[in-house]
Amino acid sequence: MPYNIAxxxxxxxxxxxxxxxxxxxxxxxxxxRGHKVIIITHAYSGRTGVRYLTNGLKVYHVPFxxxxxxxxxxxxxxxxxxxxxxxxxxxxxIVHGHASLSxxxxxxxxxxxxxxxxxxxxxxxLFGFADAASILTNxxxxxxxxxxxxxxxxxxxxxxxxxxxxxxxxxxxxxxPNAVVAENFRPLSHTSSHSSHHRDAPxxxxxxxxxxxxxxxxxxxxxxxxxxxxxxxxLPRILACNPNVRFIIAGTGPKAIDLEQMIERNVLQDRVTxxxxxxxxEVRDVMVRGHIYLHPSLTEAFGTVIVEAASCGLYVVCxxxxxxxxxxxxxxxxxxxxxxxxxxxxxxxxxxxxRAGKVRTELFHNQVKQMYSWTDVAQRTERVYDGIxxxxxxxxxxxxxxxxxxxxxxxxxxxxxxxALIERLKRYYxxxxxxxxxxxxxxxxxxxxxxxxxxxxxxxRIDLARNWPKKDFKDAKDKEVxxxxxxxxxxxxxxxxHRREKREDSS
Amino acid sequence: MLSLLQRLTSPPSQTLTTLQPTPSTxxxxxxxxxxxxxxxxxxxxxxxxxxxxxxxxxxLITLWAKWRASSGKHTVLLSMxxxxxxxxxxxxxxxxxxxxxxxxxxxxxxxxxxxxxYTEESLLIIRSLGLQTSTSSSTYLTTxxxxxxxxxxxxxxxxxxxxxxxxVRFYLSIVVKGEGDVVVVFPSLLPRxxxxxxxxxxxxxxxxxxxxxxxxxxKT
Numbered sequence: 001m002p003y004n005i006a007x008x009x010x011x012x013x014x015x016x017x018x019x020x021x022x023x024x025x026x027x028x029x030x031x032x033r034g035h036k037v038i039i040i041t042h043a044y045s046g047r048t049g050v051r052y053l054t055n056g057l058k059v060y061h062v063p064f065x066x067x068x069x070x071x072x073x074x075x076x077x078x079x080x081x082x083x084x085x086x087x088x089x090x091x092x093x094i095v096h097g098h099a100s101l102s103x104x105x106x107x108x109x110x111x112x113x114x115x116x117x118x119x120x121x122x123x124x125x126l127f128g129f130a131d132a133a134s135i136l137t138n139x140x141x142x143x144x145x146x147x148x149x150x151x152x153x154x155x156x157x158x159x160x161x162x163x164x165x166x167x168x169x170x171x172x173x174x175x176x177p178n179a180v181v182a183e184n185f186r187p188l189s190h191t192s193s194h195s196s197h198h199r200d201a202p203x204x205x206x207x208x209x210x211x212x213x214x215x216x217x218x219x220x221x222x223x224x225x226x227x228x229x230x231x232x233x234x235l236p237r238i239l240a241c242n243p244n245v246r247f248i249i250a251g252t253g254p255k256a257i258d259l260e261q262m263i264e265r266n267v268l269q270d271r272v273t274x275x276x277x278x279x280x281x282e283v284r285d286v287m288v289r290g291h292i293y294l295h296p297s298l299t300e301a302f303g304t305v306i307v308e309a310a311s312c313g314l315y316v317v318c319x320x321x322x323x324x325x326x327x328x329x330x331x332x333x334x335x336x337x338x339x340x341x342x343x344x345x346x347x348x349x350x351x352x353x354x355r356a357g358k359v360r361t362e363l364f365h366n367q368v369k370q371m372y373s374w375t376d377v378a379q380r381t382e383r384v385y386d387g388i389x390x391x392x393x394x395x396x397x398x399x400x401x402x403x404x405x406x407x408x409x410x411x412x413x414x415x416x417x418x419x420a421l422i423e424r425l426k427r428y429y430x431x432x433x434x435x436x437x438x439x440x441x442x443x444x445x446x447x448x449x450x451x452x453x454x455x456x457x458x459x460x461r462i463d464l465a466r467n468w469p470k471k472d473f474k475d476a477k478d479k480e481v482x483x484x485x486x487x488x489x490x491x492x493x494x495x496x497x498h499r500r501e502k503r504e505d506s507s
Numbered sequence: 508m509l510s511l512l513q514r515l516t517s518p519p520s521q522t523l524t525t526l527q528p529t530p531s532t533x534x535x536x537x538x539x540x541x542x543x544x545x546x547x548x549x550x551x552x553x554x555x556x557x558x559x560x561x562x563x564x565x566x567l568i569t570l571w572a573k574w575r576a577s578s579g580k581h582t583v584l585l586s587m588x589x590x591x592x593x594x595x596x597x598x599x600x601x602x603x604x605x606x607x608x609x610x611x612x613x614x615x616x617x618x619x620x621x622x623x624x625y626t627e628e629s630l631l632i633i634r635s636l637g638l639q640t641s642t643s644s645s646t647y648l649t650t651x652x653x654x655x656x657x658x659x660x661x662x663x664x665x666x667x668x669x670x671x672x673x674x675v676r677f678y679l680s681i682v683v684k685g686e687g688d689v690v691v692v693f694p695s696l697l698p699r700x701x702x703x704x705x706x707x708x709x710x711x712x713x714x715x716x717x718x719x720x721x722x723x724x725x726k727t
Contacts, residue, residue, distance in 0.1 A: 081673035
């Protein structure tokens, strides 16, 4: 059953980042599966109005005031008229918000529920509980997520974090990881995925001698939370312990100056190369120059970059924080505690393992390709859509949990069934002693605004937009039907076969 | 109650008139002018024109007479048209009214009478010559603003969407060679999609003999 879906976030292209590419890839794969997807974001300089991207993906750059790091000013109600107009003209059924720091996304979810639409929220990041900013963000998140149909998190750690922050029922939170476009992250020796698979698989790994140079790559924005301080502390010690090791560091940020000072203090200019900012398309070209990827991040919900590094055939050294341990299997990674000594030790182990030829890095690419694909992500997201819009029955969607008719945890907390104002108010009221009343007030004002809009800007006065002409998706539809009948595990296997068939078609 | 509110707040309805005097000329006019259909409506329409003319003339005469009377000049012209009795009566009336009341009232009446009260925008296409867009002015006293674009500098004509106020509106626009901005057709009315699509098809057929009824469709 095709849906009309609106993806909403403050973060979208031309700004680079994980949320942006996640939204774009997911949307284009959902369009391939026959859905209609639009993206709503705010206007960037040079990107305004309504635009089309590849595959007929329509992007609305809503003109809004930007305050901090490309986030719009939270004006709770001013977005409603324009949002309602877009939703009506595009006949949207499901509103899917991304990123918990985006006020546009939170407002859209609130308005969508007022308008009686199904809502999904995807959380991409981890937050603390202790400082004032986190407490405020968490309260707002609780507000929005009090009345949302389903939540998607990118890793199990992220799920745990979100469930605690927004006091959700864990049942209504799904985990759907990010993916990478493996074709864009091929190792250097990889010419064609087909022939090399059979030729290289039994072949001997290229041994690195004890005196060959090993290059360690670091690509990250140089922020505190990305662990740049850890890197600055550990880097001279790694270089001192291991001769014939070089570093390539790409990325920029507030910590770039500290990094440069450290290099100058230790006179490491000939062994450390700083590349500055690199574009996302160039990341692969930087990665294939190295053998080891070092990821010293202090907090990470998923860590797409380590999947990309593994896909390029790099051995990954990373800190055991956040969702990182879930991302890659043991044989591709060397874990460290997020402290200086352990990172030095882990990097040493990784270098030794590479020199001993114990790690088959040339096999990583195909393994990653098997594990992560956007088609698979789109299929699993589609199942969430099916679940919240009632195509899948409640028991089937939640796999038997919360069954037994009558009251169930999901229905009681999230109330996916009811759009009634009084039911919604009950959910918001539980948010806190003062916050609950404040949130109720907001919801009531929002509802009154909705009624006013229905009178002064009635639906009959809004033109429906034409859909992008679609290709014929008949046989894709058939597959989708038996895909949904089987469980998610079988669906994944099917997706791999489906991809292979597609590749054969195109070649 | 709700429907009444909706009707009161709704913008005036727009009508599209297509004129094709010769096979190579076609004009599309979008107008908010109410078209009188019943006999009573027709009668009211002509009556309102008559009232407008009378009110305007009266205001002008009053202003003129006041000026002549206050500067101590004769008002023979009035007696020539209206007769001596009327002249004497008007002069007496005018002299009792001070300028500070008379002038604003008369000017308001003239301004009110001269206003058009509706907007009319048109697109005229002459094959192998070009097209002309025009927007009616807000008063009867000024001319409409027009823009002619020769065929050789028209690169494309398309329908797209943009944010306008709190909504997203469709607009028909023309890409002109050598200009950074597109020219929007019907810029003040911004008609609805059905009207725009009809005009778009007609314009493409008129300019390049393509489009027509089937085949090509709007990139909306």
